[in-house]
Amino acid sequence: MDEITLSLNLADTESAEEPKERIIDRELIIIGGGPAGLTAAIYGGRAQLKPLVLLGQAFGGQAATSNEMENYPGFADGINGMALAESIAKQAIKFGAELVYEVVTEIDETVYPYIVRTYGATYRTKAIILCTGAAPRKLGVPGESQFIGRGVSFCATCDGYFYRDRPIVVVGGGDSAIDEGLYLTRFASKVTVVHRRDTLRANALLQQRAFANPKMEFVWDSEVEEVLGDDTVTGIRVRNNKTDETQVIPADGIFVYIGFRPNVALIDGKLELTPDGYILTDKRQRTTLPGIYAAGDVQDPNFRQTVIAAGTGAAAAMEAERFIAEQQYQAEEKAAQAATTQNTVSPEHLQ
Numbered sequence: 001m002d003e004i005t006l007s008l009n010l011a012d013t014e015s016a017e018e019p020k021e022r023i024i025d026r027e028l029i030i031i032g033g034g035p036a037g038l039t040a041a042i043y044g045g046r047a048q049l050k051p052l053v054l055l056g057q058a059f060g061g062q063a064a065t066s067n068e069m070e071n072y073p074g075f076a077d078g079i080n081g082m083a084l085a086e087s088i089a090k091q092a093i094k095f096g097a098e099l100v101y102e103v104v105t106e107i108d109e110t111v112y113p114y115i116v117r118t119y120g121a122t123y124r125t126k127a128i129i130l131c132t133g134a135a136p137r138k139l140g141v142p143g144e145s146q147f148i149g150r151g152v153s154f155c156a157t158c159d160g161y162f163y164r165d166r167p168i169v170v171v172g173g174g175d176s177a178i179d180e181g182l183y184l185t186r187f188a189s190k191v192t193v194v195h196r197r198d199t200l201r202a203n204a205l206l207q208q209r210a211f212a213n214p215k216m217e218f219v220w221d222s223e224v225e226e227v228l229g230d231d232t233v234t235g236i237r238v239r240n241n242k243t244d245e246t247q248v249i250p251a252d253g254i255f256v257y258i259g260f261r262p263n264v265a266l267i268d269g270k271l272e273l274t275p276d277g278y279i280l281t282d283k284r285q286r287t288t289l290p291g292i293y294a295a296g297d298v299q300d301p302n303f304r305q306t307v308i309a310a311g312t313g314a315a316a317a318m319e320a321e322r323f324i325a326e327q328q329y330q331a332e333e334k335a336a337q338a339a340t341t342q343n344t345v346s347p348e349h350l351q
């Protein structure tokens with residue numbers, strides 16, 4: 001897909017009735033404070049748009065939970081995810097971006113300029129960049145929700161340290177499961193990877209490292225049936241999907257890495273999504289509404305890489321800048337035409 005047809009007639013909505021609440025005007029609003037949003041803020045700031053970044057409750061996005069990133073360009077010795085996010089934020093602030101911890105409750109796309117509401121304020125903006133990221137998928141088995149924070153985790157960097165010399169289970173067979181599983185071997189006495197097939201999806205290098213690590217074990221063709229525990233997790237029950245046999249794997253921690261779900265609740269029904277639920281964008285980060293862009297994991301089912309999130313954030317901000325300039329140009333043209341019409345002497349005036 002190269003281009004998306006812009007479906008909103010801006011001229012029709014410009015005359016829409018003004019909402020009554022106090023409204024703060026901003027040229028560009030960026031929703032989300034991960035690498036995509038923060039990079040968009042650098043580019044928006046350098047374009048003199050004074051972007052407002054609505055961070056939500058947390059700063060840095062998923063990247064900030066990564067203990068060490070080895071593949072972000074420019075950091076040959078790796079960099080801590082939070083340190084990287086802070087550095088990008090500093091750069092954005094230097095160029096005039098404003099970062100606030102506000103949670104967006106609503107985007108009103110039926111008027112233009114668009115309205116963005118948070119718990120504390122109402123903003124009117126010419127362009128929006130959605131960088132709301134993705135959240136970990138859950139297994140949906142008994143015990144999983146009950147033991148979140150008491151043995152079930154979705155973040156090895158956040159919780160791995162609590163499992164020093166204790167057995168851990170990682171569920172999943174993709175890059176995340178194996179990457180985070182390897183990280184967990186630093187702390188755990190043993191990391192058992194439970195995967196529903198007999199081959200991993202993770203890339204070859206990760207597989208090589210995992211198979212060579214004496215602390216890693218694999219339970220193949222197995223699906224989790226239940227997370228077991230009393231006050232805290234004691235293990236999981238899995239069923240082999242070839243033999244139908246069940247077994248209990250004792251573990252103090254269960255780390256679930258079975259993919260991610262894009263955070264699209266804010267725009268549900270307002271923008272077109274891909275069949276797997278991500279925001280549909282074209283190669284220029286445009287969504288199906290003019291002036292609304294998406295960047296990072298919320299529109300990327302394939303890569304989930306910080307460098308790609310940052311790149312799409314930059315592209316979205318460059319597009320937003322062009323769009324805002326075009327709106328400005330059209331408004332000035334309209335004003336000039338109106339002034340010419342007013343000053344023109346009509347034949348009736350001469351009689």
Ligand code: NAP
Pocket residue numbers: 139171172173174175176177179196197200201223257258259260301302303304305
């Ligand atoms: P992913 O590649 O979609 O892998 C998800 C894994 O979970 C798959 O092995 C899948 O099994 C399994 N799974 C899905 N639903 C399940 C269920 N209900 N029960 C049990 N298992 C289930 O997700 P990801 O590992 O989070 O990676 C997402 C993207 O980020 C990928 O593009 C990846 O390359 C990238 N990433 C890269 C790195 C890195 O390069 N270091 C690190 C993290 C993420 P099947 O294999 O049977 O489908």
